Amino acid sequence: MTASTHAAHLAELNVATLRHPLDDPRSAPFVEMLDPVNAAADSAPGFVWRLVEDGAADATGLRPAGENVIVNLSVWETQEALRDFAYRSGHLDAMRRRREWFEQHVEAHLVLWWVPAGHLPTVGEALERLADLRAHGPSPRAFTFDSSCTAAEAAQHLRTMPPTQSEQAAPSARPEPAGDSAV
Amino acid sequence: MEDIDAIAVLQDPVRRRLYEYVAAQGREVGRNEAAEAAGVTRTLAAHHLDKLAEAGLLESGSRRLTGRSGPGAGRPAKVYTRARAERAVSLPARDYRTAAELLAEAAEQAGLDAGLCAAARRRGEALRGAAAPCGNLEEAMEVLASRGYEPHLEGAEEVTGADARVVRMRNCPFHAVAERFPPLVCGMNLALLEGLFGTDGPVRARMDARPGECCVVVEASKNNED
Numbered sequence: 001m002t003a004s005t006h007a008a009h010l011a012e013l014n015v016a017t018l019r020h021p022l023d024d025p026r027s028a029p030f031v032e033m034l035d036p037v038n039a040a041a042d043s044a045p046g047f048v049w050r051l052v053e054d055g056a057a058d059a060t061g062l063r064p065a066g067e068n069v070i071v072n073l074s075v076w077e078t079q080e081a082l083r084d085f086a087y088r089s090g091h092l093d094a095m096r097r098r099r100e101w102f103e104q105h106v107e108a109h110l111v112l113w114w115v116p117a118g119h120l121p122t123v124g125e126a127l128e129r130l131a132d133l134r135a136h137g138p139s140p141r142a143f144t145f146d147s148s149c150t151a152a153e154a155a156q157h158l159r160t161m162p163p164t165q166s167e168q169a170a171p172s173a174r175p176e177p178a179g180d181s182a183v
Numbered sequence: 184m185e186d187i188d189a190i191a192v193l194q195d196p197v198r199r200r201l202y203e204y205v206a207a208q209g210r211e212v213g214r215n216e217a218a219e220a221a222g223v224t225r226t227l228a229a230h231h232l233d234k235l236a237e238a239g240l241l242e243s244g245s246r247r248l249t250g251r252s253g254p255g256a257g258r259p260a261k262v263y264t265r266a267r268a269e270r271a272v273s274l275p276a277r278d279y280r281t282a283a284e285l286l287a288e289a290a291e292q293a294g295l296d297a298g299l300c301a302a303a304r305r306r307g308e309a310l311r312g313a314a315a316p317c318g319n320l321e322e323a324m325e326v327l328a329s330r331g332y333e334p335h336l337e338g339a340e341e342v343t344g345a346d347a348r349v350v351r352m353r354n355c356p357f358h359a360v361a362e363r364f365p366p367l368v369c370g371m372n373l374a375l376l377e378g379l380f381g382t383d384g385p386v387r388a389r390m391d392a393r394p395g396e397c398c399v400v401v402e403a404s405k406n407n408e409d
Binding site: 097 | 293296297363365366373390391
């Protein structure tokens with residue numbers, strides 16, 4: 001991580017429900033891509049931090065959102081940096097094959113939010129943002145690539161709005177399934 | 184400017200040559216270079232380049248072309264690159280882009296990646312028809328150019344041999360939809376090109392995404408894989 005001039009960083013959480021355990025041969029092509037893709041993330045422009053399990057190279061062993069749900073939590077200097085890594089690097093080749101390895105999610109499985117530079121989000125905080133997105137739809141507290149806002153917009157909004165009030169229509173709000181957001 | 188007016192600006196053959204030259208370089212191009220490439224005087228090239236910029240087809244900026252800076256480096260020169268905006272005209276008016284986005288959204292929500300890729304692979308094979316797969320990268324570039332990919336060779340200067348070369352594409356024909364649904368549409372694009380080139384022919388398509396270009400590269404197949 002290099003010193004950043006950005007006052008806010010973009011945090012990203014995505015969850016993926018495994019179709020087969022990671023030691024199943026059908027998951028092998030995914031497992032083989034973990035190290036090179038993570039290495040590409042670590043050296044990607046604008047990369048700040050990603051969650052790894054103590055003593056491991058990645059976070060696939062952590063299962064805070066369910067036994068067969070792997071989580072990916074990272075922080076980036078800008079949304080463009082995250083987008084370039086996610087969709088314009090070797091990571092895209094892994095995403096192209098996502099249906100082979102992961103269940104189709106009915107609910108949102110990716111959430112973005114701004115954090116103060118230097119703050120490393122906890123898993124609990126990240127899952128709260130995902131729950132917020134699922135319950136209230138996109139807002140400056142929890143958004144997606146399609147519904148993104150700038151750090152300045154988010155800061156402005158969060159200053160002027162009571163934290164409990166949902167300011168936007170929630171077109172895809174669905175009840176939270178029990179247990180899915182357990183931390 | 185309306186799309187149809189902007190496109191009409193390209194009717195002049197000199198302007199068209201200048202536009203196509205600048206677009207093909209994928210970098211900033213100065214007036215002298217563009218004039219030379221189009222075989223016209225610098226003054227005429229400057230006139231047409233500025234017309235293209237006014238129409239929003241090119242973007243202009245200024246830069247010192249000598250690569251030097253400071254005193255004695257000379258005045259900044261005007262440079263041109265292709266504008267990012269898309270222009271499309273359909274007569275009569277049709278809106279396939281909205282249709283594509285809606286179909287992609289539905290496919291994304293239903294997780295139809297595998298079915299879409301299978302259809303794309305079949306389409307690629309059908310486009311190739313009875314023809315043999317492309318025999319080399321030059322043939323592949325012709326095929327890609329005819330489909331709007333704007334191919335260019337990379338690594339041609341390397342002395343490590345012909346196999347180090349890859350064909351990259353400056354343009355994604357599915358750009359707008361690919362931006363909204365990257366894994367779905369880029370996977371479709373790869374499958375289409377796999378169908379077009381075959382998976383065991385002399386050249387093959389492989390995903391190697393990077394910013395600003397098509398997600399796929401085409402390279403000579405390695406017969407001694409692994």
